[in-house]
Amino acid sequence: MTITTSSLDVRDEGKCLKESLSKMLDPEFYTNEKWFERELQAIHFSAWHFVCLSTSIENPGSFVTRRFLERSVIVVRGEDGIIRAFLNTCRHRGAPLTSDRCGNNTYFRCPFHKWSYDTFGDLKSAPGLGGSVKRSELSKLRLNLVPVQCEVVAGLVFINLNEENEMPLKSYLGSYIDNVAKPHQVQRMHCVQEKSYTLTTNWKLYIEVDMETLHTNFIHSHSIGSQPVTPLEHGRNWFGVYHQNSLSPALFPEKRSLAFSTPHGVTGEAAEGTHFCVILPGFFIVTAPEVMWWIQKTPISATRTSVNVGYAFHDETLARSDFKEVAPHYFERLDQVILEDDQICEYQLEGLRNRVQGHYTPAEPVAAYFSELIQKRLLEVGNE
Ligand code: FES
Ligand SMILES: [Fe+2]
Known part of the structure; x- marks a missing residue:
């Protein structure tokens, strides 16, 4: 076979492209109950x-x-x-x-x-x-x-739940408290809506979808649209991304002018954008200038996940005379986006049941970081 220069270029390009991909966890980690048991011991029982x-x-x-x-x-x-x-x-x-x-x-x-x-x-x-x-x-x-x-x-x-746990919550949360929770005045938040349900998916798939915005243009094309983010400097038990926004991402694009104003005391980056963070193992918490929501994932088995969702506002926002009129616009947008994510996570698991290895592109760096972290924790415990 004669190899021409141009076919070599194409092959090199293909190699380069392939090297830019990183592997997802082995599909067994999302589907196999034996691995799930190991994960429970290594990650969940010791966590806050x-x-x-x-x-x-x-x-x-x-x-x-x-x-x-x-x-x-x-x-x-x-x-x-x-x-x-x-x-x-x-x-x-x-x-x-x-x-x-x-x-x-x-x-x-x-x-x-x-x-x-x-x-x-x-x-x-x-x-x-x-x-x-x-x-x-x-x-x-x-x-x-x-x-x-x-x-x-x-x-x-x-x-x-670990009787032998010696790590105080403050140490577990680390820099999340000063970098995110305090600037967003999380201690002043009141939960106004909460719901719980079970999904047929692996909890990690939902964390991955929380942490990548490649899907946002496709799965949330009408409810969110493009949402550029930058990764945050992470701690041992938390990581996340930041989206700078002048208009609230917690409302449908056409309703963003209705957003509540930023409460007093929320300043700096917290007033200028939204932190999308994961506190390990499964607590996804989003703090925007004027609203907070969470989607907590607690595994029931390798392929069943309990989900708890909450929406919260600052005391000052709850006291507004237009709160009851405007808040339903937030609920409508949050419900819709969460439904879209629920559905795609269940759908993804169906494909992974065929045990075919998946990959992350360079556009999904935080999802890739998360799966590396899980693998590392599993190995740490395996070597003890
Ligand atoms: S009083 Fe609780 S089990 Fe009897
Ligand atoms: Fe999503």
Whole structure:
């Protein structure tokens, strides 16, 4: 065969192009339950998981329940104002104390035989032990609710299911607090809408879609359009991208002039653009100048993912006389874009079930960074 100069050029070009691609994780990482088990141990059980905003449990006795990695957890603000977390399991015969997603209780009374616990998790009455058992004697039983590590930073409530965890939440979040949460005044945010549902996808596929804007022109062509971003300097447990915007990206392009003004105190980069960040493992949190939203992904299995979505505004925005009139425009845009991402993540998994290796282009650097990070963490644990 005679090789001409031009065919060599084409071949070199092809090689160069191929070298510019990086490999996705092996398809087994998205589909195989054995790998998923390993990932649970390496990544999820040791992590801090976002629960809610502290403003969502503002009063003593207000609580939320959430499921993480097959555990049901109650997070409650105690009578002393401190937020604590407990496993949602009665110490009598193990029934859940509540099936409510949120509420306000002075006591948690188990529906089965009415053992009850206060907001500190202390057992306060125990039918079956005789009516004469004094409260002081109940404490000697050591059958209080099982505590779970719970901390609040910048108005964000997190729990950690690893009893041996020694890393405070502040260290876990690292530079995210000063670089993103504080400038955006996240501690002043109030959640105004929340929803939870399950998707047939791998949680990592959704994080990848959160972190690349190559799909934005195609999947969100009407709802977002082009959205150029620059990668942020990342921390050990968070990374993200920044989109500079003069008009809110949280509204449909034709409605962006309706945006709420930037609240006082939100300044600098936080007032000029939007941070799209992932706090590992699956907490995608977006802070725009006047609104915040999150899509938290918690895996149920390799191919099932629990999703929690929340929309929040600053106290000052909630107090506006036009809030009720304008906010639905935000909900409409956020609902639409999230639906588009939900659908594409389920669709992508269907193809990956054929176990064909995928790739990232140079236009998807943060998605590629994320999968490298996951691989590194899995190997770290594998080598221990
Ligand atoms: S299981 Fe809760 S009171 Fe019996
Ligand atoms: Fe998207």
